[in-house]
Amino acid sequence: MPLQAVESQRLYRQIADxxxxxxxxxxxxxGSRLPAERDLAQQLKVSRPSVREALIALEVEGWVEVxxxxxxxxxxxxxxARPLNGHGNAGGEWGPLELMRARELVEGEVAALAAKHARKAQVASIASALAHMQDDAASGVVPRAGDEAFHAAIADACGNEVLRDTVVGYWHQARTGPVFNRMSDHFETPASWNAALAEHEQVLEAIRAHDPAAAREAMHRHLKRAYNRYSASWRRAQSS
Structure with missing residues (x-):
């Protein structure tokens, strides 16, 4: 049964299927080993990140072991071991890496708007969320609560309720879906969170300085690097 090229809609689910x-x-x-991620991507004519998401979805479902x-x-x-379907699970969620790309586009503009419109109290809320992240990380706790508060506070400051709801919705989809959670188990480390904290600080400073261009660039840089950390970590895991 040969592999077949797949269409782009909900790509990682089609690959998993x-x-x-x-x-x-x-x-x-x-007990057999699947072909390497690179080989699967070539046969399916898709990107390696899409294959990575599909393999992790299958891991969540109990079909494979990493x-x-x-x-x-x-x-x-x-x-x-069965496919998961429906809202809020592996069958219904967006691909985590595709979602990160969408966040990069949306949240860059949201950060720029926040730099333009944020009041002093709103900047203080962003700073408080970052401090929460820093305290958790220093205590060895994964700082997700502070991360959520940080991105939500920036969205609150942008002055657009639709964009605020979009940012909050994206964050929850990313962080509550089982595929993304399993990805986090594989790829998040104290070092990756320390890098993320430094990137969050740059976003905060640009918003505090009311510099929209710098805020947009800092948010783009943060989410691009987050995407790259997941990809690089997977490659290291498979080659180490």
Whole structure:
């Protein structure tokens, strides 16, 4: 059963569906290793990040096991290994990396608007959220609560309720979906959060200086680097 090129809509789910069909059809036996991410991407004619999302979706569903430094292996099929469907789970969520690209576009403009319109109290709220992140990180706690508050406070300051709701919705979709959560388990480290904290500080300083261009650039830089950290971390995990 050869792999087939897929269409772009909900791309990682289509890839996951094809790979799952190959597993259930016996093309990949329990305990066998799947082809490398690079090879799958070439056969499917898609990007490696899309393959990465699909493999993690299959891991969430119980079809495969990620072995750091070795590869992706098919698990013995159980009742728990089944596709997830519906709102709020792996079948219904946007691709995490695609969502990060959307956040980069939207939140860059939101940060620029916040730099233009933010009042003193709103800047203080952004700074308070960053301080929350820093305190959690220093205590060894993943600073997600402060991260949510930071991005929401910037959105509050932008002066547009539609954009505010969009930013909050994107953040929740990113951080509550099981595929993104599993990605975080693989790729988030104290070092990655320390890098993110420094990037958040740059966003805050640009907004505090009421410099829209600098705020836009700082937010773009933060979300681009976040995207790259996930990609680079996966490559290291597969080659180490």
């Amino acid at each position: 094809q790979l799952r069909a190959l597993i259930t059809g016996g093309e990949f036996a329990p 072995r750091v430094g070795s590869g992706i292996y098919v698990k013995a099929q159980t009742a728990a």
